[in-house]
Amino acid sequence: MRGLSIPLLVSAAVTRASALPSDQPSRRATISWDDAYAKATTALAKLSLSDKVGIVTGTGWQAGNCVGNTKAASSIGYPSLCLQDGPLGVRYINGATSFAAGIHAASTWDIDLIRERGTFLGQEAKQLGIHVQLGPVAGPMGKIPTGGRNWEGFGADPYLVGIAMRETIQGMQEAGVQACAKHYIGNEQEKNRESMSSAIPDRIMHELYLWPFADSVQAGVASVMCSYNKINGTYACENGGIINKLLKDELGFKGYVMSDWNAQHTTTGSANGGLDMTMPGSDFNNPKGNILWGAALQSAVSSGQVQQSRVDDMVKRTLAAWYLVGQDKGYPTATFNSWKIGNYNVGGNHKDNVRKMARDGIVLLKNIGNVLPLKKPKSIAVIGSDSIVAPKGANACVDRGCNDGTLAVGWGSGAIEFPYLIAPLDAIKTQAQKDGTTITTSTNDNAQQGASAAQNAEVAIVHINSDSGEGYITVEGNAGDRKDLNPWHNGNDLVKAVAAVNKKTIVVIHSVGPLILEPYIDNPNVVAVVWAGLPGQESGNGLVDILYGAASPSGKLPYTIAKQPSDYGTAVTSGDDASWDLFIDYRRFDKNNITPRFEFGFGLSYTSFTYDALTVTGAPTAGPAVGAKAPGGPADLFETVATVTAKITNSGGVAGAEVPQLYIGYPASANAPPKQLRGFNKLNLAVGASGTATFKLRRRDLSVWEGGRWVVPSGEFGVFVGASSRDVRLTGKITV
Numbered sequence: 001m002r003g004l005s006i007p008l009l010v011s012a013a014v015t016r017a018s019a020l021p022s023d024q025p026s027r028r029a030t031i032s033w034d035d036a037y038a039k040a041t042t043a044l045a046k047l048s049l050s051d052k053v054g055i056v057t058g059t060g061w062q063a064g065n066c067v068g069n070t071k072a073a074s075s076i077g078y079p080s081l082c083l084q085d086g087p088l089g090v091r092y093i094n095g096a097t098s099f100a101a102g103i104h105a106a107s108t109w110d111i112d113l114i115r116e117r118g119t120f121l122g123q124e125a126k127q128l129g130i131h132v133q134l135g136p137v138a139g140p141m142g143k144i145p146t147g148g149r150n151w152e153g154f155g156a157d158p159y160l161v162g163i164a165m166r167e168t169i170q171g172m173q174e175a176g177v178q179a180c181a182k183h184y185i186g187n188e189q190e191k192n193r194e195s196m197s198s199a200i201p202d203r204i205m206h207e208l209y210l211w212p213f214a215d216s217v218q219a220g221v222a223s224v225m226c227s228y229n230k231i232n233g234t235y236a237c238e239n240g241g242i243i244n245k246l247l248k249d250e251l252g253f254k255g256y257v258m259s260d261w262n263a264q265h266t267t268t269g270s271a272n273g274g275l276d277m278t279m280p281g282s283d284f285n286n287p288k289g290n291i292l293w294g295a296a297l298q299s300a301v302s303s304g305q306v307q308q309s310r311v312d313d314m315v316k317r318t319l320a321a322w323y324l325v326g327q328d329k330g331y332p333t334a335t336f337n338s339w340k341i342g343n344y345n346v347g348g349n350h351k352d353n354v355r356k357m358a359r360d361g362i363v364l365l366k367n368i369g370n371v372l373p374l375k376k377p378k379s380i381a382v383i384g385s386d387s388i389v390a391p392k393g394a395n396a397c398v399d400r401g402c403n404d405g406t407l408a409v410g411w412g413s414g415a416i417e418f419p420y421l422i423a424p425l426d427a428i429k430t431q432a433q434k435d436g437t438t439i440t441t442s443t444n445d446n447a448q449q450g451a452s453a454a455q456n457a458e459v460a461i462v463h464i465n466s467d468s469g470e471g472y473i474t475v476e477g478n479a480g481d482r483k484d485l486n487p488w489h490n491g492n493d494l495v496k497a498v499a500a501v502n503k504k505t506i507v508v509i510h511s512v513g514p515l516i517l518e519p520y521i522d523n524p525n526v527v528a529v530v531w532a533g534l535p536g537q538e539s540g541n542g543l544v545d546i547l548y549g550a551a552s553p554s555g556k557l558p559y560t561i562a563k564q565p566s567d568y569g570t571a572v573t574s575g576d577d578a579s580w581d582l583f584i585d586y587r588r589f590d591k592n593n594i595t596p597r598f599e600f601g602f603g604l605s606y607t608s609f610t611y612d613a614l615t616v617t618g619a620p621t622a623g624p625a626v627g628a629k630a631p632g633g634p635a636d637l638f639e640t641v642a643t644v645t646a647k648i649t650n651s652g653g654v655a656g657a658e659v660p661q662l663y664i665g666y667p668a669s670a671n672a673p674p675k676q677l678r679g680f681n682k683l684n685l686a687v688g689a690s691g692t693a694t695f696k697l698r699r700r701d702l703s704v705w706e707g708g709r710w711v712v713p714s715g716e717f718g719v720f721v722g723a724s725s726r727d728v729r730l731t732g733k734i735t736v
C-alpha cells in the first residue's frame with residue numbers, strides 16, 4: 001500500500017458478471033430473423049430479376065455517396081444501400097468520433113465500455129444515413145505479431161475477440177445500423193493478401209479463427225465480409241467450404257456475405273460459392289469494365305449456370321438484414337459524399353467513451369518505487385515526436401498513412417479523419433499548469449536533443465511508437481505489415497539516451513501491437529513503462545488520467561510481449577501460408593515453456609488485489625453437442641454447464657479495477673493448449689472492498705472440435721483464476 005493521498009476515481013464496490021447470452025434476455029436487434037424473412041419473402045415476390053441483381057451488385061467504385069452503394073428498388077421502398085467504413089468510426093467525414101481502435105478496446109477488458117462503443121458507432125452511422133457499417137473485425141486475429149491490420153481487431157485470443165465482437169455487433173445493431181463481421185477468413189497478413197492461400201486445418205479453423213465469427217452469428221450479425229485471400233486454393237469469396245458449409249450451414253448465418261472491395265473473381269463461382277453481394281461492383285481501376293455481376297449475373301441465370309433460387313436467396317438475405325434492424329421504417333438518407341469530405345457533427349458526448357477507453361485500455365508494465373502516479377513534480381521533460389500532434393496536422397496524410405506526431409490509430413481503410421486529437425503534451429501541459437510544474441520539451445526523435453532536454457528535469461517522459469496498416473500504403477518501408485518489432489524512429493536509442501541522464505525516465509508507448517522492450521526494460525533509470533496502445537482522439541487526456549492517478553490503471557495486454565521476435569513462432573510469409581496450429585500467442589509460450597517479457601492478460605495497478613474463495617459448480621457431461629441447429633452452432637453449445645466464482649478484494653491503498661481471468665486446461669487426451677481463456681470480469685473496487693467474479697462456462701468453453709463436431713472430452717479440466725495468463729492465484733478442477 002502506498003501512503004499517498006491523491007484524487008482517484010472512487011466508486012462503490014460493483015460486481016459485474018461477464019455477460020453471457022445464455023442467461024440474458026435476447027438483446028438482439030429490433031425483430032427476429034424469422035419475422036425479417038417473412039417480410040423479405042413478401043417483398044421478393046414484387047421484384048423483377050433486374051431489381052434483384054441491382055440489390056446484390058454494387059454500383060461501382062466511387063459511383064455513389066458511400067464506399068459501397070447498391071441500386072434502390074422502388075416497388076418495395078428499398079433504398080440505395082449505403083455501406084461505409086469502418087470499425088472505429090465513420091470514414092470520409094469530418095466530425096465523426098475517432099474511437100479507440102479495436103485492439104485498445106480489447107485491452108480495457110471492459111464489456112460495458114465495449115458495448116457502449118458499439119452503440120455510439122451505430123448511432124453516428126445511423127445519423128449519417130449509413131445502412132451498413134463495415135466492422136467489427138475478427139480477422140486478422142493476431143496470429144502474426146507484425147500483421148498490418150491486427151490493431152483493427154480485438155487481440156490474439158478467440159474468446160476475447162468473440163466477446164468483443166458480440167458486444168460491438170449488438171450495440172451497433174440495436175442503434176439501427178447493420179454490422180459487418182470481417183474479414184472472413186484466414187487473412188492474417190497484408191503481404192500478398194490478394195493472392196496467397198491459407199490452408200487452415202479444420203480443428204484449428206473451429207477452435208481459433210472461426211470461433212469469433214460464431215459469436216458474431218450468435219449475436220445476430222447482419223452481414224459478413226469475405227476476405228481477399230484464398231482458403232485451400234479457392235478465393236474466400238467463392239469458397240463454398242467456408243461460406244456455404246461453415247458459415248451458412250454449420251453456424252446458421254441468416255444474413256448476407258459481401259465481398260471485400262474487389263475480392264470477387266468470378267461470376268458463377270462466387271454466386272454458387274455463397275457470395276450474396278459484390279462490392280464495390282466494379283474494378284477499382286476499370287470502373288466501367290469487368291463487372292462480374294450486374295448484367296453478367298442476369299445472363300448466368302438465363303443460361304442456367306446460376307439458379308434463380310440462388311439469386312432469390314441472395315436478395316432475401318440482404319432484405320432480411322435490412323428489416324432485421326428496422327431500416328424499413330423512416331431511416332435517414334445519406335447526404336454526405338465520401339469523395340468530397342464535408343463537416344457533420346455527429347459526435348455528441350461520445351468522446352467520453354473514447355477518454356474512458358484511452359484511460360482504461362492503458363496497460364502499466366513497470367512502475368518502480370511508485371514513481372507513478374506523478375505527484376506535482378517540479379519539472380518534467382516531455383520527449384519524442386509521439387508527444388505532439390504532427391505539425392502538418394493529425395489528418396495530413398491520406399487514411400492516416402504516415403507516422404508523424406503522436407500515434408492514436410493505424411493506417412488504411414480502418415482509419416478515419418480525427419475531429420481533433422489531444423496529444424500527450426497538450427494534456428500534460430494543462431496538468432502542469434495546475435501543479436506549477438515546469439515543462440521542457442524535445443518534440444523530435446533526436447537522441448542528443450532528447451537527452452539535453454531531460455538532463456535537469458525531475459522526471460523525463462519519453463514517447464515512442466510503432467505503426468502499421470493496410471498494405472495499399474507503405475510508410476517508412478512498412479508495406480502494411482511491420483518490418484519488425486522495434487519502435488519506429490530509433491525509439492530504443494531515444495529511450496537509452498534519456499535514461500542515461502535522467503534517473504526517473506518514464507517510457508510511454510503507442511503501438512499497434514507488441515514490441516520488443518529488451519533494450520531498456522531492465523534499465524534501472526527506466527522507472528516506469530506505460531503501454532498506451534492505440535487510444536483514439538482523446539489520447540492525451542486518457543494518458544494524463546493514468547499518469548497523475550485520476551484513475552488507477554486497469555488495462556491488460558490482449559497479446560503477449562515477447563523477449564525476442566522468434567518466440568512467437570510466426571512471421572509474415574512470402575507464398576501461401578501452410579503454418580497453422582493451435583498455438584498462437586500465449587498458447588505457444590505456455591506449450592513450449594518460453595518465458596515472455598509480459599504475458600497475455602498482464603497489467604499492473606496502483607493498488608493490489610487478493611483472490612480467494614474459489615467455487616466451482618456444475619456437472620458437465622462428456623460427449624458431443626447435440627442440440628438443434630441455432631445461430632452460432634448447436635443450441636446446447638451455448639448453455640451454461642459450470643460456474644466458477646472467486647472473491648476479489650482491493651487490498652491496496654486506492655480505488656481501482658481488476659480484471660480477474662479464467663483459464664481452462666483441458667484433459668491431456670484433448671491435445672489442447674495448456675491454458676485457454678474462457679472467462680473474464682472487470683470489477684471496480686473501492687479500498688478494502690470485495691467483489692465476486694463470476695465465470696459462466698458454456699458447453700462450448702469445454703469442447704474441442706473433433707470428427708466434425710464439438711465434443712466435451714472426459715477427464716479432468718484445470719481451472720485457473722488469476723490476474724493474467726501466468727499470474728494464477730486460484731486453482732481448481734472440473735471432472736467430466
Ligand SMILES: *[C@@H]1O[C@H](CO)[C@@H](O)[C@H](O)[C@H]1NC(C)=O
Pocket residue numbers: 199200201202203231232241242
Ligand atoms: C482445408 O484443408 C484442410 C486440410 O486438408 C482441411 O482440414 C480443411 O477442412 C479445409 N478447409 C475447407 C474450408 O475446406
